Amino acid sequence: MTKIYRSLRFTVVTAVAISCAWAVADAQRDQGVDYPSGYRSWQHVKTMIIQPGHPLEDPFGGIHHVYANAEAMSGLTNKEYVDGAVFVFDLLDYDNSEKLIVETKRKRLDVMQRDSKKFADTDGWGYTTFAGDSSTMRVQQDVVSACYGCHIGAKESGYVFSQYRP
Numbered sequence: 367m368t369k370i371y372r373s374l375r376f377t378v379v380t381a382v383a384i385s386c387a388w389a390v391a392d393a394q395r396d397q398g399v400d401y402p403s404g405y406r407s408w409q410h411v412k413t414m415i416i417q418p419g420h421p422l423e424d425p426f427g428g429i430h431h432v433y434a435n436a437e438a439m440s441g442l443t444n445k446e447y448v449d450g451a452v453f454v455f456d457l458l459d460y461d462n463s464e465k466l467i468v469e470t471k472r473k474r475l476d477v478m479q480r481d482s483k484k485f486a487d488t489d490g491w492g493y494t495t496f497a498g499d500s501s502t503m504r505v506q507q508d509v510v511s512a513c514y515g516c517h518i519g520a521k522e523s524g525y526v527f528s529q530y531r532p
């Protein structure tokens with residue numbers, strides 16, 4: 367009888383521990399990064415096309431444009447990012463026919479927002495992805511593995527991969 371009770375207690379304790387871990391993971395999924403209103407009139411930094419067959423095709427296949435707000439632009443030149451800096455990775459699908467590559471619908475909008483206190487867990491940058499054209503619907507993901515884990519590779523340049531071409 368005691369044995370059964372113990373194993374039941376173990377199950378309950380384990381279940382509580384697992385749901386707490388889920389709660390932490392949920393918090394990690396949405397760090398509270400803002401929708402970057404007006405980013406289409408910010409500085410265009412660069413453009414790249416990721417074609418079918420490339421290892422990053424899922425989820426980054428398409429034509430992307432990188433935009434930077436004024437704070438992010440000064441960071442690109444001096445490699446020091448102040449709070450308030452925002453980068454946008456605007457990913458669109460494209461149509462490739464008759465020797466023309468033409469933008470079509472938006473697939474997703476990836477955003478990096480600098481706030482050294484709020485996003486201290488991910489070294490000062492918060493990450494999020496807005497689905498398609500939505501400014502409210504976010505892709506559910508663990509940003510630590512989905513974003514930060516790769517951007518850490520650009521630690522030397524402030525976790526930012528893009529370079530500005532004047």
Ligand code: HEC
Nearest residue numbers: 414432453454455476477478493494512513516526527528
């Ligand atoms: C496998 C590596 C990898 C992953 C995963 C990744 N990124 Fe990036 N990201 C890059 C690279 C490389 C660039 C530069 C693209 C270019 O040069 O056009 C970039 C560019 C960016 C930029 C523009 C600023 C910069 O660093 O150049 C933003 C914003 C961005 N990513 C957000 C995200 C978000 C949000 C996620 C998570 C959903 C994410 N990234 C996941 C590799 C990655």
